[in-house]
Amino acid sequence: MSILADIYSEAFKNMPEQKWGVSELFELFSIRETISFVICTDAEPIGFALLRIVADEGEIITFCILPKWCNNGYATTLLGRIIDTMKIRSIKNLFLEVRENNEAAVNLYKKCSFKIISKRKKYYRNKQAEKIDALVMQYQFNK
Numbered sequence: 001m002s003i004l005a006d007i008y009s010e011a012f013k014n015m016p017e018q019k020w021g022v023s024e025l026f027e028l029f030s031i032r033e034t035i036s037f038v039i040c041t042d043a044e045p046i047g048f049a050l051l052r053i054v055a056d057e058g059e060i061i062t063f064c065i066l067p068k069w070c071n072n073g074y075a076t077t078l079l080g081r082i083i084d085t086m087k088i089r090s091i092k093n094l095f096l097e098v099r100e101n102n103e104a105a106v107n108l109y110k111k112c113s114f115k116i117i118s119k120r121k122k123y124y125r126n127k128q129a130e131k132i133d134a135l136v137m138q139y140q141f142n143k
């Protein structure tokens with residue numbers, strides 16, 4: 001668990017309100033509806049995603065790749081694997097929330113066919129305590 005907490009804290013180090021440590025991640029993992037996906041190179045984890053599945057809907061709770069491995073297509077691979085698994089599990093919709101100004105993540109999700117369906121005004125804060133909107137995005141299966 002601590003290796004995932006290390007990846008998480010490194011990936012989100014510029015996002016002050018994302019402060020999950022080992023105990024918070026452990027708590028999330030222990031919820032029955034939570035499933036995780038880990039991506040490795042040479043058996044070393046370099047990124048992971050946590051999802052919550054309830055009935056035929058899924059939500060990506062968090063998703064990250066270690067910065068030093070970014071821009072190599074690993075997030076695209078991980079998200080593709082998640083989508084394939086959700087299809088097998090007959091999930092109808094997959095949702096997530098992302099900061100509007102998180103260009104890398106928004107581009108990734110758009111590239112993987114997620115669509116923006118709504119906006120949560122002033123949902124996040126940055127280091128300067130400015131409020132930032134969240135985009136709610138959806139991947140629809142069986143379109």
Ligand SMILES: CC(C)(COP(=O)(O)OP(=O)(O)OC[C@H]1O[C@@H](n2cnc3c(N)ncnc32)[C@H](O)[C@@H]1OP(=O)(O)O)[C@@H](O)C(=O)NCCC(=O)NCCS
Nearest residue numbers: 011063064065070071072073074075076098104105107108
């Ligand atoms: C967002 C994140 C997961 C992308 O991981 P990655 O492995 O670098 O992504 P990929 O290499 O698979 O790139 C996929 C697409 O994302 C977009 N992208 C990735 N990095 C980008 C950047 N720095 N700027 C703009 N777009 C970017 C591009 O559209 C890219 O497709 P392309 O290479 O065909 O142009 C990673 O930057 C990360 O973990 N960030 C910190 C945590 C985070 O923001 N998580 C999402 C929270 S909702």
